[in-house]
Amino acid sequence: MKTNLSPKMIINKLILIGRDKNYIVPFSSGLNIIFGDSDTGKSSILNLIDYLLGASEVNMYDEIEMHGQYALLEINLNDQVYTIKRDIFDSNAYIEIFKAPVDQINQVFPKEYGPHSRKEGPSGYLSEFLLESLNIPRVKLKQAPSKVDSKMSTLSFRDIFKFCYMDQDEVGNKDILDQKNHSVFVKNKETFKFLHHLLDDKITLLQEEIGEKNRAKQSIIQQFTIVSSFLREARLESMESLEDKFTQLKEALQTVDLEILDITQSMKANSEQDEEIRKLVIDKQGQQDNLSMSRMYKETQMDQNLRLKKDYLQDIDKLTASLEVIRKMPKNESHHINCPICDSELKAAKFNEIFSHYDSTSIEQEIKSLKNRAKELTALIEQDREEILKLISEADTVQDEIRRAKELLDIKTQDFVSPFIAQRDILLRRRGEITEEIKRVEYLKKLRNQVNDLTKRSDQLANQIEELNSQLEILAASAPSVDGVLGGIGDILNDFLRKIPIRNAYGISISKNTFLPVVRDKDYSKLTSGGLRTLVSVGYLISILRNSLGSQTNFPSLVMIDTVGKYIGKTKPKYLSLTNQAEDRAEGLSDPLKYKNIYDYLISMCEDLLSKHDFQIIVVDNDLPENMEEQLEDNVVKKFSAVPREGYEIGFIDNATQRA
Template structure:
């Protein structure tokens, strides 16, 4: 029997923009996004994370300039949903459609609150995700060692920390909030919950089964009430509504064709209509002026976004100078450790490369630039509002233009009397048929909603059955934290030996932190950034592997940003990479290690897919070795080049110019 760990699969990401939409399609198994820096690779993962409930999104300038809202088509335990969210208003409700992206106009959406600060019309988004994945919704102790500790919700976001490592997480000593004691405690409880070793797990499962049974009863009652109402109102069945709509669509197409034939025959050039033609021309002129103004405002918005980015770069440079000045005393010669590479340096040598500045002047300059940046942000918001106003004016002008042209057509008909009566009759019939189609489409949505209630009832019954099986297993053979850590440590060791690393001994997971130990040293004590990169990759891959082999609460998805962080990739460029002594000592400048990561993942993924254990691995990286480019092309879903290389897009926002990227 296959493990019943939850299954979260990303099908499609769509960013809807002002002039076009931007798509990324994903597949089961490995998905690779690679290319040059600043092309929007990381933004794709950020958007997915945001659409799965993250509080904010980190957008590069082109998304901020061109984007409006985003949609994510996901499969949650084989049920397809589309999630829609405004990218500029993270506090707004998140819309969820129980269908794929192409059919969202055929169903009513449910609105969920993005956080637990307030409840949305349909509840909380985190609860929706957990419930759809059949993961118990529980509370855990804020301080597990204290009997009177307050309880806090365990959200989907807590679980997803173990599924998504962004570019700041990979190889970082501060992985999984290591500096925040409160979050570290909660993360450990989350880890236990993921692997079904939380002390209260059996009780929580029983509570969840009871809650889902109550929800089933409510759905049955709701279904009966709505069915009874539809029966009393004699609303047609879904099949008959579709048949009626198909019949009406055929009549509409026929009448539209007849109307077009008549329109072609009706030609008029009467002097009485000249004044109306002038009105039409004036409206068109106003529209052209608005379009020109819109283009100008968009250019201003782009320039200001660039300037704000330059301000931030200046701030970072000055603040870095201040940090260096404060960290390194220039008065006396002493041996200090480099904050970047851990090598030893003499301050007398460092002083040769630095010009000392007045600290107060630098701080005032930072404050001044921040004020200018703040003013610029206000201006950017004003420009965005002005663009919205221009678009609204364009909409109204176009409506007026359509009305004026319609009146012009009507007046023209008066001079072609043989066709007037016939055309009016067609238009009247068309209007009647279209009105009927509109009503049918609304009734179909109601029928679909009723069917969705039945589907949800069946889904809940299936979930209850799965939860009961899980409960029975937990009662019979509750896994221990020691067994779980041993298994995960074995998977991590397998990965590190495959890569391989030097001296692959003393590899396990800490019983205290649940983080890796390598060569009997805690993960945070590993001095090589490259080694930490490999260990963090092995850690997240081990979590996925464990979920595919056992009953867990870990979604079958991992996302990793910048796989090759600190690692050598290509022999021809290795001399250009400024690596630390520790990385060189570990032999991590060898491109084979980087290639072996992908070879391991390919073997790992293929093995589980072949036995029916579906999962998803989404990887982002910068430059890609030729060997991987050739052998892993079937897994590449997006590749970007700022140079406009053939077969590459210039960026995620692919209608921008090369200079914009």
């Protein structure tokens, strides 16, 4: 039987809910590996987990922004499974938590928590939920530990998680755990002491936590009493009764659906004999549509001819008037006439000069030509009119045929189909009633689950109080010493670095001043080789985890590292300035055996301890050590390739456009 002396936190599943599909990453206890090409979304998986556990933001690279909606995290906290739901586009929105696995969240009501200390949710803060679920006391840490009157700051889950997760910028970083930021680093050191029960006022804090949990338990008992009384008065059935009713309703719904299907098939069989009539109606309607289109075309054509004829007649009138003017022009050029508009005197010579270029013969010929065209148009218009009347008559005939066919179809439908329709309507109403009843029963089941949850919560608090009391007794009897804790973690780190192995593996310990690694009697920040810092920082987190499995600590049983191969012969250009490359070569860090030995150590650790304790290590890297793919096959949860490759996904968002 597995026993964990420290809090248990295991990631079961990460799901990014997308617009087109869902993107699922399953995890298990022990070693979990994600590897593949650059820019395929490996780091985003750890980033999403971190975000769902309260980080202030998520790395929204293009594919996630285009395809994602929200994220779900199924997580085991001290053997209770929860599902955390968070909006990836609004980091300030409430975080929903379901006390159920992902596939059962529709059976329970979620609770809403504030994402950070500046926004409290209806159920409190996410940090408080995580600490309480892990049975980690909510305490305040001194901002200046050496001062008696130091101000206090609240310990959050995010403070603890810094010791669980190193992203690719932090692995091998000189300033691990924010050493350059004094106030933050002081809190990180206090958090380390809290994780390992090294705070001087630990006993007082435990007593305070026990008191808070006792008060919370009494509050839940009062809530349970009130709710139980209400449910008894409302005569709400038991969960067993509701489950039976739910099963019966589901069976009744299935029966009704089968009856509706039978009637639909019967209606279809009876309607086959009416198919010829329906086909006739469809054909006639198509014929009627064609007649309407032909009529529209003819009417448009006739309208155009009428307009053209009108233009011709207007031109004839104008030419006739011109001809009349020419005929009446005075022959005597000395003759004077008066202007019909202004009554001024005009000489006939001037008048004849203006109109001399007009030829009456050409005008008469043009008039004759226009009259012939108008006559032709008259004939075309009459022809169009006759064809339109013919089309109207044909359309009326077809409409009458459609009407008679529909009347016959209505009679047959009334005789054969109407009874089926009536029966089907009755069944559909019955189906609606059953569906509504199912929804009501589901709601009542959720209420019952909520009541049961109060009972479980009370039991959980009782167990936590009992466990805290045990811790209090142990602390009172023998509080752990700083030397003992740091010595234990240092011994594990020493073992790790010797198995890699690093050169000159001596003077390995944990500093009493910084609680960070010391190698060759040098503080971690003084190590100039980025590759050596990578090995030491990875070993540091693994050592803290391994120590927590055999000791009572407040450290959750999870470590996430991105990327374990940094500076070890696989340094990205942007990190080259952060390491002394000559020192890296002197350390022999390009030796592939060192890279392989990291994974050998992790595999050996899992083989030795997983049968006794539940813990989880999630690592991200660009590839696996040579000749280890088969050995690590069961530990690989995702492997990505930027180009199509058998057995690999093209990226976390595997339906995105392939990268160039």
